[in-house]
Amino acid sequence: MNYNLILSGVGGQGILTIAAVLDTATLQQNLFVKQSEVHGMSQRGGAVQCHVRISDKEIYSDLIPQGKADMILSVEPMELLRYLPYLANKGWLITDSNPFINISNYPEKKELYEQIKSHPNHIIINATAVAKKLGNTKAANMVLLGAASTLIPISEESILTAIKKLFQNKSERVINLNIEAFQTGKKLAKENTDFVY
Amino acid sequence: MKSLLLGNEALAQGAIDSGLSGVYAYPGTPSTEVTEYIQKSKTAKSLGIHTTWSVNEKTAMEAALGMSYAGKRAMVVMKHVGLNVASDVFMNMAVSGVNGGLVVVVADDPSMHSSQNEQDSRFYGKFAMVPILEPSNQQEAYNIMHYAFDISEEYKLPVLVRMVTRLSHSRAGVIIKERRAQNGIQLPVDTNRFALIPLNAKKQFEKLVKKKSVLLESSEKSRFNKLKLKEDCSLGIIACGIAYNYVMENISGNEEFYSILKVSQYPIPKEKVKKLYKHCDKILVVEEGYPIVEELLHNYFDENGKIKGKLSDDIPLVGELNPNSVGKAIGFFHNGAQEIPEIVSNRPPQLCEGCGHTDLFNAINELIPEIGNKKVFGDIGCYALGALPPLNTINTLIDMGASITMAKGAADAGLENAIAVIGDSTFTHSGMTGLLDAVYENTPITVIISDNSAIAMTGAQDSTAVGRLKDICLGIGVDLDHLKMIVPLKKNHKENVNILRNELNYKGVSVIISQRPCVRLSRDKKEEIKLKIASLN
Numbered sequence: 001m002n003y004n005l006i007l008s009g010v011g012g013q014g015i016l017t018i019a020a021v022l023d024t025a026t027l028q029q030n031l032f033v034k035q036s037e038v039h040g041m042s043q044r045g046g047a048v049q050c051h052v053r054i055s056d057k058e059i060y061s062d063l064i065p066q067g068k069a070d071m072i073l074s075v076e077p078m079e080l081l082r083y084l085p086y087l088a089n090k091g092w093l094i095t096d097s098n099p100f101i102n103i104s105n106y107p108e109k110k111e112l113y114e115q116i117k118s119h120p121n122h123i124i125i126n127a128t129a130v131a132k133k134l135g136n137t138k139a140a141n142m143v144l145l146g147a148a149s150t151l152i153p154i155s156e157e158s159i160l161t162a163i164k165k166l167f168q169n170k171s172e173r174v175i176n177l178n179i180e181a182f183q184t185g186k187k188l189a190k191e192n193t194d195f196v197y
Numbered sequence: 198m199k200s201l202l203l204g205n206e207a208l209a210q211g212a213i214d215s216g217l218s219g220v221y222a223y224p225g226t227p228s229t230e231v232t233e234y235i236q237k238s239k240t241a242k243s244l245g246i247h248t249t250w251s252v253n254e255k256t257a258m259e260a261a262l263g264m265s266y267a268g269k270r271a272m273v274v275m276k277h278v279g280l281n282v283a284s285d286v287f288m289n290m291a292v293s294g295v296n297g298g299l300v301v302v303v304a305d306d307p308s309m310h311s312s313q314n315e316q317d318s319r320f321y322g323k324f325a326m327v328p329i330l331e332p333s334n335q336q337e338a339y340n341i342m343h344y345a346f347d348i349s350e351e352y353k354l355p356v357l358v359r360m361v362t363r364l365s366h367s368r369a370g371v372i373i374k375e376r377r378a379q380n381g382i383q384l385p386v387d388t389n390r391f392a393l394i395p396l397n398a399k400k401q402f403e404k405l406v407k408k409k410s411v412l413l414e415s416s417e418k419s420r421f422n423k424l425k426l427k428e429d430c431s432l433g434i435i436a437c438g439i440a441y442n443y444v445m446e447n448i449s450g451n452e453e454f455y456s457i458l459k460v461s462q463y464p465i466p467k468e469k470v471k472k473l474y475k476h477c478d479k480i481l482v483v484e485e486g487y488p489i490v491e492e493l494l495h496n497y498f499d500e501n502g503k504i505k506g507k508l509s510d511d512i513p514l515v516g517e518l519n520p521n522s523v524g525k526a527i528g529f530f531h532n533g534a535q536e537i538p539e540i541v542s543n544r545p546p547q548l549c550e551g552c553g554h555t556d557l558f559n560a561i562n563e564l565i566p567e568i569g570n571k572k573v574f575g576d577i578g579c580y581a582l583g584a585l586p587p588l589n590t591i592n593t594l595i596d597m598g599a600s601i602t603m604a605k606g607a608a609d610a611g612l613e614n615a616i617a618v619i620g621d622s623t624f625t626h627s628g629m630t631g632l633l634d635a636v637y638e639n640t641p642i643t644v645i646i647s648d649n650s651a652i653a654m655t656g657a658q659d660s661t662a663v664g665r666l667k668d669i670c671l672g673i674g675v676d677l678d679h680l681k682m683i684v685p686l687k688k689n690h691k692e693n694v695n696i697l698r699n700e701l702n703y704k705g706v707s708v709i710i711s712q713r714p715c716v717r718l719s720r721d722k723k724e725e726i727k728l729k730i731a732s733l734n
């Protein structure tokens with residue numbers, strides 16, 4: 001089993017939280033994991049990405065080869081498309097529908113969605129709105145992870161344990177919010193794999 | 198369970214577990230997390246390991262050498278360009294040799310994710326004639342530290358550990374072993390070798406040159422250099438450091454068709470290379486950075502064309518390696534990668550909303566019509582982003598400290614209204630000496646220290662400049678009448694522009710300290726800084 005996942009977004013949006021949950025859950029299942037991330041200049045509002053590789057065998061490259069990503073999971077729709085060269089034939093595109101606009105030439109939202117929808121396997125979900133309703137937009141990451149979770153070969157149990165472990169220093173309320181966010185994302189994706197919007 | 202560690206963290210844990218007594222460093226991407234990991238480590242704290250940041254890479258390396266002189270194990274950590282700053286002590290401590298184990302960790306940044314160049318630190322290692330270790334993965338980064346300290350103590354030489362961005366910033370599960378004790382204080386048997394007056398230096402240099410053969414032998418038998426010859430002799434691959442992963446990514450499952458020499462210790466194991474060379478029809482050299490090994494093997498006139506790599510254009514000469522470029526060089530073609538849609542725009546990094554640097558640049562920009570374009574000499578830090586639109590304030594960025602000295606040189610050439618913009622940490626790293634040059638000649642320049650009380654670019658580490666800038670400038674000899682403090686805020690814009698204008702009109706050295714903490718700092722940190730400033734003034 002090999003699973004390659006690219007997480008994308010803008011520096012400061014917190015894609016590493018998603019990565020940390022995945023890594024922790026993977027190690028719990030005694031699988032191999034490699035996770036390459038961006039530190040430095042780009043973290044100041046630039047484009048950032050993170051390669052997560054999961055396998056039951058030793059993993060060599062820290063980077064996913066082009067055309068080999070089973071999923072691109074993005075917290076922002078334009079950043080999702082930046083990594084298309086990495087997407088495998090039957091790979092999935094999953095993104096928050098909310099744009100993060102800190103540049104003057106940001107494309108039309110509609111055009112972005114159309115591009116994404118031209119791929120057979122996609123989920124566009126307003127994770128930020130879902131998280132807001134639950135009580136904190138910061139939990140949008142967990143909504144997205146929930147939406148993606150059934151496609152990733154890691155058990156829900158391990159992911160939930162990982163969430164609890166990662167937020168262990170936070171209040172009970174924060175832990176529950178993140179778990180609820182995860183479960184809501186999962187439910188929404190299940191109900192409507194085509195276009196949750 | 199394995200610990201999930203960044204390459205940098207694995208290396209740091211490896212150092213702690215090899216009996217480290219002190220880490221000395223100046224932050225710089227991609228090396229910063231090595232030191233930060235030890236700073237946060239409870240074990241390191243309980244063991245009393247020194248972890249405080251140094252003012253620059255040279256002071257860091259000298260302090261590490263001092264600790265080694267006293268008999269203990271020390272590590273010094275920096276990014277590749279940091280080794281330029283520390284190269285004086287680096288070259289000379291190879292000649293003196295070390296006492297307690299001394300490991301120099303340098304992280305290179307091919308593809309320049311956060312740097313000015315792609316220099317390859319292995320050149321420095323070779324130049325100084327010291328052993329170089331180049332781990333290929335996180336576990337090896339952990340394991341290699343123990344070995345690094347061992348050979349440093351065995352050969353009495355500093356050992357260079359070369360990292361690259363991808364390994365520094367990638368996580369994997371790492372198995373951690375037992376920790377050994379630190380050394381006690383044990384002064385060198387013979388201190389003459391540390392006193393490099395020509396008489397001693399000549400002896401020492403000869404000793405260093407003679408070590409070449411033992412170092413080669415050590416590489417030859419090193420467990421980090423592995424040669425695997427296979428029956429198929431069409432292609433042999435030399436894979437250095439992290440390049441090994443990209444090679445294996447491509448050939449795993451078909452290993453029987455490729456003979457491989459994995460190199461993680463230098464000098465290059467000559468006998469092993471010879472064996473591979475004899476055995477195979479073609480040799481592909483895959484190395485991150487400059488084609489150092491390839492150049493060594495290349496026939497000077499390239500008559501036989503047997504060696505493939507960067508010099509033969511099989512692998513790009515610039516930018517970091519990746520599994521695709523390496524696969525292509527081995528002979529795997531993959532096609533059909535999708536294109537990035539045209540509507541995707543670039544998203545370069547930018548100053549945070551509310552950053553004090555922006556207000557400063559707005560003030561400078563207002564004066565540019567009066568003083569003329571292209572006169573702002575910049576430096577390295579968050580404020581370097583002022584070189585990008587929409588601000589476009591900064592015209593130069595070369596190396597740490599160059600703002601003040603370049604402005605001085607330009608003023609010496611007759612340029613009026615030369616401005617230097619430098620961050621607080623960059624100023625204490627390498628700006629103070631240049632300021633003394635300018636003060637000494639009373640060169641007409643205006644130096645603006647954009648003081649955000651942090652080393653912000655690399656993740657808001659503590660700046661040694663906090664609370665000391667005014668006194669430093671006065672001590673250097675800046676005239677009190679031309680040492681101004683401003684607070685870069687919108688509401689102060691007019692006043693700040695006037696102060697700037699007045700100082701630009703002064704025909705001598707002016708220093709303006711533009712002070713407002715980085716908005717990314719926590720409230721607690723800001724409070725701590727306030728107290729520190731109050732206690733110093």
Ligand SMILES: Cc1ncc(C[n+]2csc(CCOP(=O)(O)OP(=O)(O)O)c2C)c(N)n1
Nearest residue numbers: 225279577578579620621622623652653654
């Ligand atoms: C010789 C060298 N060492 C380290 C670095 C990495 N580096 C770049 S900017 C910077 C921090 C600068 O801090 P400061 O001048 O206070 O500016 P700020 O980022 O806080 O605005 C560092 C450490 C470098 N580029 N060159």
Ligand code: SF4
Nearest residue numbers: 549552579653715716
């Ligand atoms: S991190 Fe601080 S200094 Fe850097 S851009 Fe942001 S606010 Fe400015």
